[in-house]
Amino acid sequence: MTFDAQAEHFLAAHCLLDNGMTDEARQKFVDKHNEYRSLIAKGQAKDPIGGFAPKAARMMKVIYDCDVEQTMMDWAKTCQTWQAPYSARKGYGQNRFSIKPVEPNKTIVAEKVAVDNWFSQLAQKGVPQENKLDLQVFYRGVWYYTQVT
Numbered sequence: 001m002t003f004d005a006q007a008e009h010f011l012a013a014h015c016l017l018d019n020g021m022t023d024e025a026r027q028k029f030v031d032k033h034n035e036y037r038s039l040i041a042k043g044q045a046k047d048p049i050g051g052f053a054p055k056a057a058r059m060m061k062v063i064y065d066c067d068v069e070q071t072m073m074d075w076a077k078t079c080q081t082w083q084a085p086y087s088a089r090k091g092y093g094q095n096r097f098s099i100k101p102v103e104p105n106k107t108i109v110a111e112k113v114a115v116d117n118w119f120s121q122l123a124q125k126g127v128p129q130e131n132k133l134d135l136q137v138f139y140r141g142v143w144y145y146t147q148v149t
Contacts (some may be wrong), residue, residue, distance in 0.1 A: 012079045015066035019073040021106055026064050028110035033062040033148055040149050043124035049126030056149075068092050091138045 014023055039045040040091040043055030071092060097114040121142045128137060133146055 004071055004110055004113050006062065015064075015069055017066060017070055017073070019069070021069060021073070025070075025106035025110045028107050029115065030062055030064050032110065034114035037062065046123055047126045048123065050129045053122055056133035059149075095144045095147045115148060118148050121145035 003091055014022070015026065019091075025049050034090055036045070037056075037059050043052050045053040047053040071088075071090050072084075086146040095114075097109070097117060108120075122145045125141045127142055127145070135147035138146075
């Protein structure tokens with residue numbers, strides 16, 4: 001991972017994996033995550049409960065991890081539609097996304113669909129101002145949102 005001071009964003013890793021992902025798609029995933037995380041950090045993420053989601057105290061930028069990609073791609077190859085067991089994820093969180101018809105361009109999926117879909121749970125369900133994830137908040141349907149943030 002490197003930082004491009006001119007573009008002011010982290011450059012996604014170049015993973016030597018043969019799984020169909022591209023460096024361009026990886027970069028879009030990193031950029032979209034950081035775009036939304038920045039909104040939260042600044043207190044600008046719209047929330048139907050309190051107007052805006054609670055401002056983050058120490059929100060860090062996402063960096064790309066090729067090991068996470070490999071772990072998740074291994075699970076995706078099983079074609080299971082449920083969350084991977086914790087042991088299969090090596091302790092990583094997991095957001096799943098599928099699209100029909102299948103979009104072969106992973107960059108388009110990363111840039112325009114997947115992360116937007118996960119983050120939209122905030123606008124749909126909202127989170128309390130205490131900024132505490134407990135079972136009550138989790139079960140209101142914001143689990144993917146919490147993984148983005």
